Amino acid sequence: MIGILLEFEVKKGFEDKFLKAWDETTEIIYRNFGSLGSRLHREEDGLYVAYAQWPSVEVYESEQHWSDEDLSVREAMRATLVGGKPRSIRRLSVVSDLLKNEQA
Template identity: 35%
Template sequence: MFIAVYEFTIKTDMAREFRDSWLLTTKGIYEEFGSIGSRLHSTKNPLIFIGYAQWPDQETWKKEKDFINPDFILARDRMRGCVESSKTIYELEVTDDYLQTDIFANTGEN
């Protein structure tokens, strides 16, 4: 499994719009391009977010990503409009895994 870790610095007062458009963009990447999913994390700096995306392999991650669904195209454009800068800070291969994805399945928490 391949992991890409991103750092996003967003424009002031754009956190809600960034998060909403990031979520729809991520759903599109999952549906159209074969990602395993992603998580977005806040930091102590309210303008910096860290994204963690899982892929089956690096080759799938590197493929061109031209959305078909117009909703995903719009979401990606909205997300990019919220971003001051972004970069891939790590490209990682999973060596050992004990991440539990269903821990909150019965509690309603997430």
């Protein structure tokens, strides 16, 4: 299993649109491309950081075929970002996984 850290610099005033499009884009990736899901975090300065898990490097790097409808969702998210794309900041091998899915 691998983890990917991504950074999203959202244009001022586009936060709500970004969050909606991020949820939809993440669901598409989860449903169609083998992702194990992700979590989105927000830093105090407003920068968003996501952690996504994938079963392997091969699945993460495999060719992804987006439908026209799904591409429009991804492009809606990218339109909210400074620079038009997230920045991949780390590719991590999972050594120990103690993250719990249940909420306390």
